[in-house]
Amino acid sequence: MRRTAALILIGNEILSGRTRDDNIQFLATRLGELGIPLREIRVIPDIRETIVETVTELRARFDEVFTTGGIGPTHDDITAPCMAEAFGVPWEFHPATFKLLEDFFGAEKFNAARQRMAKLPRGATPIPNSVSVAPGFTIGNVHVMAGVPRIMRSMFEALAPSLKQGAPVFSRTWYTPSLYEGTLAEGLEAIQDKFPDLDLGSYPFHREDGRRGVALVAKGQDKAEVEAAAQAIYDLLKEKGGAPVEGEPPP
Amino acid sequence: MRRTAALILIGNEILSGRTRDDNIQFLATRLGELGIPLREIRVIPDIRETIVETVTELRARFDEVFTTGGIGPTHDDITAPCMAEAFGVPWEFHPATFKLLEDFFGAEKFNAARQRMAKLPRGATPIPNSVSVAPGFTIGNVHVMAGVPRIMRSMFEALAPSLKQGAPVFSRTWYTPSLYEGTLAEGLEAIQDKFPDLDLGSYPFHREDGRRGVALVAKGQDKAEVEAAAQAIYDLLKEKGGAPVEGEPPP
Numbered sequence: 026m027r028r029t030a031a032l033i034l035i036g037n038e039i040l041s042g043r044t045r046d047d048n049i050q051f052l053a054t055r056l057g058e059l060g061i062p063l064r065e066i067r068v069i070p071d072i073r074e075t076i077v078e079t080v081t082e083l084r085a086r087f088d089e090v091f092t093t094g095g096i097g098p099t100h101d102d103i104t105a106p107c108m109a110e111a112f113g114v115p116w117e118f119h120p121a122t123f124k125l126l127e128d129f130f131g132a133e134k135f136n137a138a139r140q141r142m143a144k145l146p147r148g149a150t151p152i153p154n155s156v157s158v159a160p161g162f163t164i165g166n167v168h169v170m171a172g173v174p175r176i177m178r179s180m181f182e183a184l185a186p187s188l189k190q191g192a193p194v195f196s197r198t199w200y201t202p203s204l205y206e207g208t209l210a211e212g213l214e215a216i217q218d219k220f221p222d223l224d225l226g227s228y229p230f231h232r233e234d235g236r237r238g239v240a241l242v243a244k245g246q247d248k249a250e251v252e253a254a255a256q257a258i259y260d261l262l263k264e265k266g267g268a269p270v271e272g273e274p275p276p
Numbered sequence: 277m278r279r280t281a282a283l284i285l286i287g288n289e290i291l292s293g294r295t296r297d298d299n300i301q302f303l304a305t306r307l308g309e310l311g312i313p314l315r316e317i318r319v320i321p322d323i324r325e326t327i328v329e330t331v332t333e334l335r336a337r338f339d340e341v342f343t344t345g346g347i348g349p350t351h352d353d354i355t356a357p358c359m360a361e362a363f364g365v366p367w368e369f370h371p372a373t374f375k376l377l378e379d380f381f382g383a384e385k386f387n388a389a390r391q392r393m394a395k396l397p398r399g400a401t402p403i404p405n406s407v408s409v410a411p412g413f414t415i416g417n418v419h420v421m422a423g424v425p426r427i428m429r430s431m432f433e434a435l436a437p438s439l440k441q442g443a444p445v446f447s448r449t450w451y452t453p454s455l456y457e458g459t460l461a462e463g464l465e466a467i468q469d470k471f472p473d474l475d476l477g478s479y480p481f482h483r484e485d486g487r488r489g490v491a492l493v494a495k496g497q498d499k500a501e502v503e504a505a506a507q508a509i510y511d512l513l514k515e516k517g518g519a520p521v522e523g524e525p526p527p
Contacts, residue, residue: 138461
């Protein structure tokens with residue numbers, strides 16, 4: 026069974042270059058392992074219309090949608106009210122989340138900004154995490170997580186057992202130095218034609234110190250097909266005079 | 277003058293988790309410096325319909341669109357024909373690019389796969405680069421670049437002088453350990469209300485070794501306003517008992 030996921034990173038810090046993303050690769054890898062491969066990623070600013078339109082579009086196109094960012098206490102944290110708007114439900118205090126936050130901060134420090142974090146879309150289910158009280162939640166097929174990587178990862182692992190998994194994806198990689206894509210393209214296309222259900226990827230590398238070459242990846246849900254394609258890739262690399270090494274090229 | 281940019285990363289390697297993106301932060305930073313801030317990023321697979329629809333939508337919504345990936349010689353390199361389709365023009369041999377590639381590879385190694393790289397959308401202008409013969413090009417407001425970071429950067433710098441710049445964005449950052457967003461949210465919102473044209477960002481950090489705190493960023497095109505808001509941020513951090521330090525928190 027094929028299942029698909031999309032990811033929305035909400036916030037200005039990636040778009041401005043301030044922060045280097047540290048969430049995409051983790052989620053892409055974990056979702057692949059769960060058989061819910063990531064098919065699209067969007068990075069969008071903290072703008073209400075953009076958030077509402079993006080989530081409305083993607084939740085209709087993909088089985089699961091994950092978001093990160095915008096669930097803190099500041100004026101630019103608007104993910105929760107935007108999700109309420111996208112689902113056409115009220116944004117209201119969630120009693121269990123209110124109590125969790127009140128107990129954590131203590132009555133005196135539980136000010137208006139922090140109380141605002143206890144408001145969720147009606148019908149949302151909180152996503153717990155072990156490292157903070159950040160209020161992640163699931164509504165429909167949309168999973169709203171924190172942007173801070175440690176917190177996001179904890180939320181994702183709390184969520185993972187409840188996600189409906191697809192068939193796992195198998196992958197085999199060969200790389201070779203000194204051969205280039207142009208030499209391999211024709212042979213690789215012939216392998217792709219023989220295994221139309223697999224994703225065959227060709228990834229040139231070109232390091233600062235001058236090392237160059239190409240990595241070829243076979244990916245798919247049928248393990249025997251992936252193995253057969255990997256063998257064909259090995260044979261192609263040998264035929265073209267390469268020195269195939271299993272795995273990813275060193276950085 | 278406000279100008280805007282969008283970025284499309286084309287290819288499966290980021291979506292599968294195979295590769296950690298190494299292009300976004302560079303482009304976000306450089307576009308900010310040129311006064312053409314990045315407003316949206318999409319990561320999409322090598323699927324014809326998806327590429328054509330995405331570029332058609334984004335080139336209408338933003339002043340400049342940059343793409344990376346999919347311009348090599350293999351079967352999954354389909355960015356150039358997709359751009360031709362999006363612009364409704366033929367995808368055809370570009371004589372100068374053909375000659376450049378033929379001279380580089382030599383007639384014997386200039387096989388069909390490599391010749392395919394010499395086909396561009398009609399009306400495209402090549403983007404040169406100093407580290408390879410990868411065939412980047414501009415068509416309309418869309419700039420098609422390589423996915424390999426070194427080549428992409430060289431293409432971007434070749435392109436930069438010809439981009440119409442907007443007003444540069446100024447930025448000041450303070451961080452403080454031991455204060456959290458919830459303590460600062462109300463004061464920060466008051467500063468945002470006073471400077472509605474600025475982007476005030478609040479970025480909590482939470483390191484593996486337990487260091488926590490928050491960074492506050494004021495950004496905008498009016499330098500005096502940015503300075504005034506930075507002073508107000510400093511005053512807020514002092515008032516709340518913080519120890520403000522200029523700049524980004526250490527990793």
